[in-house]
Amino acid sequence: MIHLAIKYFIRFGQLDIPSIGQLKLLKKEAELIDGVLKSPSEFIEFELNTGTPTKQFYQFLGSALDISADQAAIQYAQSWESKFENDQKVMIGNLGSISKNEGSYTFESHFNSSQFYKDIEVGNLPNSEIFETELSAQKNDKWAIWAIALAVIALLAILLKQ
Structure with missing residues (x-):
């Protein structure tokens, strides 16, 4: 039992x-x-x-x-x-x-x-806020590059069509 x-x-x-x-x-x-x-x-x-x-x-x-x-x-x-x-x-x-x-x-x-x-x-871990700001800065930088590249392609398409 x-x-x-x-x-x-x-x-x-x-x-x-x-x-x-x-x-x-x-x-x-x-x-x-x-x-x-x-x-x-x-x-x-x-x-x-x-x-x-x-x-x-x-x-x-x-x-x-x-x-x-x-x-x-x-x-x-x-x-x-x-x-x-x-x-x-x-x-x-x-x-x-x-x-x-x-x-x-x-x-x-x-x-x-x-x-x-x-x-x-584990030692002293860095503050997670630092990582978040670095990641968001990297994302913003990549977004700006893609926006500029698309703008250049659009301008070339408009100029070549005329």
């Missing part, structure tokens, strides 16, 4: 664990700081006792197990209860582990997005 919950978490970025808490996949965008493009980062956040799983989640489980959403909800809750009866630490795939110590739950993440993304040193 937990392997299906992990698939749901990877696909939708959120996993509710009944009577325990919620795992969320949060993302931080890349930033340009002092000539270094800081890599984007992703991390898993654990919140204690936040709500219950959504209907969409139970439908996901039900369709994967070929049972009704109600049966999936019951089996999912029972699977988590049975995990913490036997073990004080439950592994959630390669994402991390949830530990139970004296009635409180803690999450230890094994997910490290820094192994996938690295910082990039």
Whole structure:
């Protein structure tokens, strides 16, 4: 059952664990700081006792197990209860582990997005307005050349026709 919950978490970025808490996949965008493009980062956040799983989640489980959403909800809750009866630490795939110590739950993440993304040193980039003015000046120069060439051709055509 937990392997299906992990698939749901990877696909939708959120996993509710009944009577325990919620795992969320949060993302931080890349930033340009002092000539270094800081890599984007992703991390898993654990919140204690936040709500219950959504209907969409139970439908996901039900369709994967070929049972009704109600049966999936019951089996999912029972699977988590049975995990913490036997073990004080439950592994959630390669994402991390949830530990139970004296009635409180803690999450230890094994997910490290820094192994996938690295910082990039780009140096000081010139202002984009400078490039825009240079490009527009080049376009204007080319336009003027074509206008003069067409005017000369038109004058020659008029003079040769007479």
